[in-house]
Structures are given as C-alpha cells and as structure tokens.
Amino acid sequence: MSDQAEEAFALFQQPVDIAHTPTNKGAINSHSDCKYQPLPAVRHSNFGFTPLTKLHFTAHGADLPDGFPDVEVPRFLYGDRLCWVSDGELTDWGIVIGRFYSFTPHRRRWGWCYLIWLDPDAPSSGWVKADIAWEDDLEPLATGNGQ
Amino acid sequence: MNPRPLNPQEQHLIDWYSYCQLSMTPQAFYAKWQVSQEEMAAICSRSVSTVRSWFRRGRSYRRPTAVDLRHLALMDFLLDHFQQIPEELREVLCPTDEEG
Numbered sequence: 050m051s052d053q054a055e056e057a058f059a060l061f062q063q064p065v066d067i068a069h070t071p072t073n074k075g076a077i078n079s080h081s082d083c084k085y086q087p088l089p090a091v092r093h094s095n096f097g098f099t100p101l102t103k104l105h106f107t108a109h110g111a112d113l114p115d116g117f118p119d120v121e122v123p124r125f126l127y128g129d130r131l132c133w134v135s136d137g138e139l140t141d142w143g144i145v146i147g148r149f150y151s152f153t154p155h156r157r158r159w160g161w162c163y164l165i166w167l168d169p170d171a172p173s174s175g176w177v178k179a180d181i182a183w184e185d186d187l188e189p190l191a192t193g194n195g196q
Numbered sequence: 197m198n199p200r201p202l203n204p205q206e207q208h209l210i211d212w213y214s215y216c217q218l219s220m221t222p223q224a225f226y227a228k229w230q231v232s233q234e235e236m237a238a239i240c241s242r243s244v245s246t247v248r249s250w251f252r253r254g255r256s257y258r259r260p261t262a263v264d265l266r267h268l269a270l271m272d273f274l275l276d277h278f279q280q281i282p283e284e285l286r287e288v289l290c291p292t293d294e295e296g
Contacts (some may be wrong), residue, residue: 154259155258165243182246
C-alpha cells in the first residue's frame with residue numbers, strides 16, 4: 050500500500066459519528082454482529098470532558114438510507130481541485146482522492162464527505178497530508194487561486 | 197510470530213478501554229490551554245480549515261469527530277500529567293524520532 054493510500058485509509062477511520070458507530074465491544078465479542086448498538090452508560094467525567102453522547106445526534110441518523118446507492122449524485126469527482134469554503138481567511142486546498150456517504154450532523158441527513166489530499170502549499174500541509182470535508186464545505190478552486 | 201493470547205486481566209483492560217468515553221471538546225481545550233488553532237489542528241491531524249469550523253457559530257459550525265475529541269482529551273491528559281509519567285514510559289508513549 051502506498052503512503053498516500055495508507056493515509057487515505059487511516060483518514061477513513063476518522064469520520065465516525067456516534068450515531069452510526071458500532072461499539073468496540075461488539076467488535077470484540079461478535080464477528081457477525083454488524084448492527085450498531087447503543088453505547089453503555091456514560092462515565093461521569095472531570096471538568097472539560099464531555100460525554101460523546103451529548104455531542105452527537107443519535108438514533109435518527111443511524112440507518113443507511115433505504116435507497117442507497119440510488120441517492121444524490123456527488124457534486125465533485127475524483128481528481129477535482131477544491132478548497133474549503135472560507136470566511137475570508139486563508140484556507141486549505143487540494144485534490145479529491147476519495148469520498149464516502151455518511152450522516153451529516155449539521156444537515157441532519159446523509160450526504161457526501163470527501164477525502165482531500167492537501168496541496169503541498171496549503172496552510173495545513175506542514176502537519177497533515179489529507180483531511181475530510183462535507184460537500185457543502187468545499188468549492189472548486191478558482192483559477193489562479195492557491196498555486 | 198504468533199500473537200500472544202490475552203489473560204483475563206488484559207481482556208478486561210481491552211473492554212475498559214473500548215467503553216472509555218474519554219473526550220474533550222475543542223472549546224474546553226481552547227479555554228484551558230493557550231494554543232493556536234494550527235496547534236490544535238496538528239494535535240488532531242486535521243487541517244486548520246476543519247478546526248476553524250469547530251469554532252464557528254450558526255450554519256457554518258461543524259462538529260468534530262469522536263476521534264478528534266479523543267485526541268484532545270489525550271493531549272489534555274498529557275499536559276496535566278506528563279511530569280508524573282516515568283521517562284522510560286514517555287519514550288514508549290511518544291518515541292523520540294532521532295532520525296528526524
């Protein structure tokens with residue numbers, strides 16, 4: 050596996066949302082149980098630590114839409130050069146190397162999320178090779194922007 | 197080389213870790229430690245564009261992932277307790293990259 054592919058694989062482990070994340074317990078105890086299960090009771094925590102269940106939507110986003118894969122067509126294609134939508138600050142940009150369909154918390158529905166291989170000149174390229182972003186947070190890189 | 201079987205205590209440790217809800221929000225981390233959003237992005241292996249979205253309000257706000265929250269909680273734990281960790285364990289936890 051190439052470095053780029055390994056990075057991409059590692060990042061695909063990230064976009065977990067508590068709403069559709071199988072518990073590790075299930076993974077340990079069952080090879081066949083792929084259904085998502087509710088988390089066990091949340092441990093009360095110290096200052097600054099917030100239980101994950103308070104931060105993510107539950108239940109209604111857990112199930113893959115019945116119509117999948119007949120869902121909305123992705124706006125962007127592999128190889129597209131995109132940047133993060135910005136409020137005016139310097140933003141990151143790169144090239145689409147992957148995408149996946151997942152529950153989008155801010156839209157409360159499922160949607161496309163993209164894996165972006167950062168341009169070497171992007172602000173964050175000093176510490177990370179790739180990142181993920183929701184479709185509505187990305188836009189085509191304007192000609193002359195970035196490089 | 198075959199993987200070593202787990203004893204009951206080690207199996208319990210895996211269960212305990214699997215259920216561990218250790219997490220810290222970006223807002224709590226930012227309030228507690230004087231770090232930049234770039235440093236927070238490096239801690240979480242995310243782009244600074246993503247981190248900025250965690251601090252926006254309204255429709256532009258985006259939720260961090262569970263992995264991001266775990267990264268911040270572990271960093272917070274290390275900042276609070278690093279001096280209590282024996283040096284040889286620190287090296288195991290975060291090996292010094294001598295090849296640079």
